[in-house]
Amino acid sequence: MLETLQNLALGFSVALQPPILFYAFAGCVIGTLVGVLPGVGPLAGISLLLPATFGLDATRAIVLLAGIYYGAMYGGSTTSILMRIPGEAASVMTCIDGYAMARKGRAGAALAIAAVGSFVAGTVSVVGLMLLAPPLASFALRLGPPENFALLLLGLLVLAYMTGGSMLKSLAMAALGLLLGMVGIDPMSGYFRFAYGVVELGDGIGVVPLAVGLFGLAEVLASAGQPTPPKVQKPKLRELLPSRQEWRDSMGPIGRGTVLGFLIGIVPGSAHIISSFVSYAVERRLSRHPEEFGQGAVAGVAGPESANNSATSGAFVPMLALGVPSGPIPAVMLAALMVHGVSPGPLLIQQQPALFWGFIASMYVGNVMLLMLNLPMVGLFVNVLRIPYALLYPAIIVFCVVGVYAVNGSVVDVWIAVTMGVLGWLLRKLDFETAPIVLGAILAPLLEMSLRQSLAMSDGHYAIFVSRPIAAVLLAVGAALLLLGLRAWIVRGLDWRGRLALAEKGDAP
Amino acid sequence: MLTIDRAGGGALVLLALWVLWECRRLPLGSWREPGPGAFPAALALVALGLGIAIVAFGGRATRLGDVDWRETRRALVIVAAGAFLTLGLERVGYRLSVLVMLLFLVGAVERRGLVTTAAFAAGMAWGSFYLFNTLLKVPLPVGPLGF
Numbered sequence: 001m002l003e004t005l006q007n008l009a010l011g012f013s014v015a016l017q018p019p020i021l022f023y024a025f026a027g028c029v030i031g032t033l034v035g036v037l038p039g040v041g042p043l044a045g046i047s048l049l050l051p052a053t054f055g056l057d058a059t060r061a062i063v064l065l066a067g068i069y070y071g072a073m074y075g076g077s078t079t080s081i082l083m084r085i086p087g088e089a090a091s092v093m094t095c096i097d098g099y100a101m102a103r104k105g106r107a108g109a110a111l112a113i114a115a116v117g118s119f120v121a122g123t124v125s126v127v128g129l130m131l132l133a134p135p136l137a138s139f140a141l142r143l144g145p146p147e148n149f150a151l152l153l154l155g156l157l158v159l160a161y162m163t164g165g166s167m168l169k170s171l172a173m174a175a176l177g178l179l180l181g182m183v184g185i186d187p188m189s190g191y192f193r194f195a196y197g198v199v200e201l202g203d204g205i206g207v208v209p210l211a212v213g214l215f216g217l218a219e220v221l222a223s224a225g226q227p228t229p230p231k232v233q234k235p236k237l238r239e240l241l242p243s244r245q246e247w248r249d250s251m252g253p254i255g256r257g258t259v260l261g262f263l264i265g266i267v268p269g270s271a272h273i274i275s276s277f278v279s280y281a282v283e284r285r286l287s288r289h290p291e292e293f294g295q296g297a298v299a300g301v302a303g304p305e306s307a308n309n310s311a312t313s314g315a316f317v318p319m320l321a322l323g324v325p326s327g328p329i330p331a332v333m334l335a336a337l338m339v340h341g342v343s344p345g346p347l348l349i350q351q352q353p354a355l356f357w358g359f360i361a362s363m364y365v366g367n368v369m370l371l372m373l374n375l376p377m378v379g380l381f382v383n384v385l386r387i388p389y390a391l392l393y394p395a396i397i398v399f400c401v402v403g404v405y406a407v408n409g410s411v412v413d414v415w416i417a418v419t420m421g422v423l424g425w426l427l428r429k430l431d432f433e434t435a436p437i438v439l440g441a442i443l444a445p446l447l448e449m450s451l452r453q454s455l456a457m458s459d460g461h462y463a464i465f466v467s468r469p470i471a472a473v474l475l476a477v478g479a480a481l482l483l484l485g486l487r488a489w490i491v492r493g494l495d496w497r498g499r500l501a502l503a504e505k506g507d508a509p
Numbered sequence: 510m511l512t513i514d515r516a517g518g519g520a521l522v523l524l525a526l527w528v529l530w531e532c533r534r535l536p537l538g539s540w541r542e543p544g545p546g547a548f549p550a551a552l553a554l555v556a557l558g559l560g561i562a563i564v565a566f567g568g569r570a571t572r573l574g575d576v577d578w579r580e581t582r583r584a585l586v587i588v589a590a591g592a593f594l595t596l597g598l599e600r601v602g603y604r605l606s607v608l609v610m611l612l613f614l615v616g617a618v619e620r621r622g623l624v625t626t627a628a629f630a631a632g633m634a635w636g637s638f639y640l641f642n643t644l645l646k647v648p649l650p651v652g653p654l655g656f
Binding site: 168169178191223395399405422430432444448459460 | 513514516517518521524525528531535536539540541542543544545546548549552553555556559560562563566570571576578580583584587588590591592594595598599607610611614615619621629633637641645646647648649650
């Protein structure tokens with residue numbers, strides 16, 4: 001414990017340096033704007049800003065990007081409460097009761113509860129990240145290629161299971177991502193695979209063009225020709241203070257949302273979306289007045305908003321400790337660190353303590369900044385929505401192209417992003433999830449490498465995956481999840497994943 | 510009946526078959542020592558199986574004809590504008606290609622006024638170049654005309 005506190009002191013000595021404070025602040029402001037603007041989710045925001053971090057050192061870069069991530073979670077609640085438009089997907093559940101509160105004249109109170117809940121959840125979950133990541137990293141140092149293979153495979157299966165909708169379709173998208181990850185030079189034999197003479201494809205399909213295309217450009221295409229947004233409910237500053245009863249009603253949901261969000265965040269999947277859905281369901285079940293949900297229940301705002309912020313910190317645990325991204329956003333952040341020559345994983349905490357603990361400390365600072373930013377400046381952020389979409393989307397396209405081009409200075413990457421944009425739009429139309437594609441593409445080379453290394457270790461015997469206890473347990477858990485996922489298919493009932501898919505579409509049950 | 514699941518699953522089947530066909534150029538290695546073609550081929554087989562299952566069980570999904578395709582025309586125009594920008598980026602330079610694309614999208618597609626369109630397009634083209642290239646040191650292409 002003393003060692004943790006010493007490390008945290010080191011982290012604060014880094015995070016409180018004026019340049020780091022500036023980048024944390026910039027990340028929080030940009031993140032809030034990203035969260036406020038419908039159609040620009042945190043993933044697109046982080047991907048677009050990625051090239052802007054190339055001139056920075058690794059600590060400043062990760063502090064800026066993390067600020068965007070959790071800033072977007074804060075900002076997403078603003079449009080949900082004031083306009084019934086989720087600024088980003090994790091705020092879908094907040095729309096229901098947040099907007100209902102706004103219509104009753106309690107918009108200010110809803111915003112304050114969302115901001116305080118997000119602050120508490122964000123701060124407490126960083127404690128969890130701080131305590132859990134180092135021991136997990138020490139444990140991960142004992143894992144060999146068979147365990148890594150099992151862990152990566154389990155990650156994909158969990159993602160497919162945790163994603164809303166059909167598990168079969170999610171698995172199909174993960175397989176598509178894995179196939180995309182096969183493009184490029186085979187690191188063990190040097191063979192060019194599926195490159196068709198395009199030299200730039202030798203390094204494979206990059207995470208940034210893939211993510212920007214599937215999430216940024218696809219969103220622009222899906223929103224093409226949309227009507228102007230509905231009227232905004234504008235709160236007055238003096239209305240921001242919730243009543244004593246509202247505070248009392250929000251305490252429990254904030255606490256439960258924090259714990260739930262952090263635990264769900266660690267698990268691969270669209271953690272921040274799932275956590276808010278689960279939190280909403282739990283609060284409704286625990287409530288003495290479940291009939292109030294949908295009519296402006298305070299718990300319906302406090303729980304989901306706390307959960308999606310807490311999930312953000314949880315998602316950093318496997319990324320920093322194991323080097324395994326738990327979803328597309330940590331995957332892009334992982335890529336950002338790799339651009340700076342930093343390899344997240346078990347050795348990161350030992351080799352780069354200033355970066356790791358500085359990052360942790362900056363999250364505490366960032367949460368305080370966000371609380372101070374979000375409440376008094378809510379009117380200012382809402383004004384961003386006055387920018388006509390006819391001007392906003394061409395600007396987003398320009399930023400997408402700059403973001404993708406800047407990574408390698410390659411037009412091929414821009415073509416990939418445009419192609420992925422069209423693919424992402426079509427897949428949305430056909431109701432296929434696109435997040436597993438990104439994770440599949442990132443994990444494919446690692447999965448293949450660990451499989452082939454395992455077989456080299458065992459002289460070609462596949463029994464190595466079941467004879468080593470950790471690998472066997474991980475594979476067994478994966479198999480169990482697969483069976484669980486297929487159960488709903490056989491029973492033909494609507495399980496929680498089906499309900500999540502409906503909620504994400506705005507048809508919350 | 511052609512549903513969204515069947516359309517998606519069918520596309521995945523075709524992709525998997527194509528990958529399997531392409532894998533013939535790569536050494537598969539042996540069962541105990543897989544070559545560079547083995548993992549893609551195995552993945553293609555998994556994708557093929559999943560695609561077939563989605564097609565087989567996708568009869569209850571939404572009909573493809575019931576999907577709302579209203580934004581398609583505008584989406585295709587945006588894709589074309591994006592393709593133009595990509596083509597022009599290194600040929601005519603970042604600023605000029607962004608300027609032309611924005612003039613087209615804001616002026617011709619969104620039908621904004623001439624002054625708004627010109628000011629927005631020029632401001633974005635030169636402003637974003639200054640922000641990224643000059644301030645953030647992200648090298649952006651300059652064409653033969655110096656833009």
